[in-house]
Amino acid sequence: MTETVIKTDKLTKRFGDFIATNGITFEVHKGEIFGFLGANGAGKTTAMRMLCGLSKPSSGSAQVAGFDVYKQTEQIKRNIGYMSQKFSLYEDLTVVENIRFFGGIYGLSNADIKTKSESLLAQLGMESEAKKLVGSLPLGWKQKLSFSVAVLHRPKIVFLDEPTGGVDPVTRRQFWNLIYAAAQDGITIFVTTHYMDEAEYCNRISIMVDGKIEALDTPRALKQRYNTTTMDDVFYQLARGAKRSE
Amino acid sequence: MEAVVVNALSKTYGQGATRAVDNVSFAVSKGELFGLIGPDGAGKTSIFRMLTTVLLPDGGSAAVDGLDIVKDYKEIRNRVGYMPGKFSLYPDLSIEENLNFFATVFNTTVEENYDLIKDIYVQIEPFKKRRAGKLSGGMKQKLALCCALIHKPSVLFLDEPTTGVDPVSRKEFWEMLRRLKEQNITIVVSTPYMDEATLCDRIALIQNGKILSIDTPANVVASYPDTLYALRSEPMFALLQAVEHYPHTRNSYAFGEYMHASFTDGVGEDEVKNYLREQGIAAVEMKKTTPTIEDCFINKLKN
The missing domain is CATH 3.30.70 (Alpha-Beta Plaits)
Structure with a gap:
């Protein structure tokens, strides 16, 4: 039996009359790459914030890494990693300073931080950039570094919110190699993206429309169900009927 | 007749430390939909800013609608529409107020060129009293396009209009561009999404300030050297x-x-x-x- 690391049951968030996330129920297994897709405004960010322990649900239940999203938000935060395109690293700190800062935040010991920094820099081939300010690095390097920092404390799950926007196709694939390697290591990946080819790299994906999960399956099964050869088309068939946007 | 002619254009930053645009040349015909395809940092935005006369080149020259981007900058500004990558309308003005503002700045009225924006504007018109800052990403994008079009520009520059936008809205946006093209407006558009390249008449693949190739999407594909x-x-x-x-x-x-x-x-x-x-x-x-x-x-x- 595969271990379940995220389990939700009718998870819902209301803002006044507006139901941002409307009764979503799903499970994510250990070591899985789970793609969380939906049009802008479908409710992905709200759902993700609840799963990260940042926003209290209005109703329904969810456990993340075995902890309850109502009562155990601090434990959740210690057991997850998070990376988004909008916020990830401090531009005015050097590469090494960022690693030390986030390692400290996640409670790693100084000795641990030192050995992990070295292996991380070696793995990314960034030894000569260690003392450079993050702000001076190309976007692709920032993204790879940012992901590595998000999994530095070996979280059970890492949440990636549109991690690869704007980089070239080669760099984007290098990034996905890091994701694959982390998943091989047993870290569960929960990722949102607007690139439909990246959706194909996921073991399973869900597609949200107007606050609800309208489809959840392997990319292959979804394409069969919607009788098409591309994920782009599956997404289009599901999301074009959406009533709301951001 | 060429709508845009770019000749060995260069731009460096940090006293020459970064060559953002490195000896770039291309030409765009009137009525063409031309794509600059490349990742962040490729130099796309610098090219747009020079062609819309808000940034001076370090070397080379360029003409838009037959006018020189340095000498004739005032006249170029009347003739081009520019939608920057970053949302740059007034967030505290409503949809309607933004549109009127841009029409007035260009000495025209919304009514005069309403035909051009009608298809797009009707989609956001129900919300015309809403402040621009409160709009969704897709609606902001449509309003920005209306504002860039309201003075009936001869060349439209769109810098990454679809970045961060979901696949459904992206598709709709490109359908709007197709319809604009039919009205004989020249469009220069940039995107990091390779799948959008096939929707252009011709594309320039660009990386690190240099153009790797310029051709029709079909020819770019046909010139692939190996069996894949x-x-x-x-x-x-x-x-x-x-x-x-x-x-x-x-x-x-x-x-x-x-x-x-x-x-x-x-x-x-x-x-x-x-x-x-x-x-x-x-x-x-x-x-x-x-x-x-x-x-x-x-x-x-x-x-």
């Missing part, structure tokens, strides 16, 4: 790694449900499958496939 294969097996990660370590592999990378790979001359399906069997990967689906723009871009980046 699509492969698939479970688990994909093992297959990716095995193919990457195969000595006869030229290029290999994940590509959606499949991975794409090309091999040295004389190495075909049988050789690859034999090698994979030795690596313990027996159940492999392998077939020839037509390269996409993304494959062509990857190939040019690696060579």
Whole structure:
């Protein structure tokens, strides 16, 4: 039996009359790459914030890494990693300073931080950039570094919110190699993206429309169900009927 | 008649430390939909800013609608529409107020050129009293396009209009561009999404300030030098790694449900499958496939 690391049951968030996330129920297994897709405004960010322990649900239940999203938000935060395109690293700190800062935040010991920094820099081939300010690095390097920092404390799950926007196709694939390697290591990946080819790299994906999960399956099964050869088309068939946007 | 002519244009930052735009030349015909395709940092925005006369080049020259971007900057500003990558309308003005403002600045009225924006504007008109800052991403994008069009520009510059936008809104946006093109407006558009390249008449692939190639999307694809294969097996990660370590592999990378790979001359399906069997990967689906723009871009980046 595969271990379940995220389990939700009718998870819902209301803002006044507006139901941002409307009764979503799903499970994510250990070591899985789970793609969380939906049009802008479908409710992905709200759902993700609840799963990260940042926003209290209005109703329904969810456990993340075995902890309850109502009562155990601090434990959740210690057991997850998070990376988004909008916020990830401090531009005015050097590469090494960022690693030390986030390692400290996640409670790693100084000795641990030192050995992990070295292996991380070696793995990314960034030894000569260690003392450079993050702000001076190309976007692709920032993204790879940012992901590595998000999994530095070996979280059970890492949440990636549109991690690869704007980089070239080669760099984007290098990034996905890091994701694959982390998943091989047993870290569960929960990722949102607007690139439909990246959706194909996921073991399973869900597609949200107007606050609800309208489809959840392997990319292959979804394409069969919607009788098409591309994920782009599956997404289009599901999301074009959406009533709301951001 | 060329709408845009760019000749050895260059721009450096940090006293020459960064060559953002490096000796770039291209021409865009009147009525053409021309795409600058490349990742962040390729130099797309600097090119747009020079062509819309808000940034001075360090070298080379360019003309828009026959006018020089340095000498005739005032006249160019009347004739071009520019939608920057960053949302740059007034967030505290409503949809309607923004549109009126831009029309007035260009000495025209919304009524005068309403035909041009009608298709797009009707989609946001129900919300015309809403402040621009409170709009969704898709609605902001439509309003920005209306504001860039309201003075009936002869050339429209769109800098990454679809970045961060979901696939459905992206598709709608490109349908709007198609319709504008029919009205004989020249459009120069940039995007990091390779799949959008096929919707342009011609594209320039750009990386690190340099143009890698300029051609029609069909010709870019036709000029792909190798036989490209699509492969698939479970688990994909093992297959990716095995193919990457195969000595006869030229290029290999994940590509959606499949991975794409090309091999040295004389190495075909049988050789690859034999090698994979030795690596313990027996159940492999392998077939020839037509390269996409993304494959062509990857190939040019690696060579």
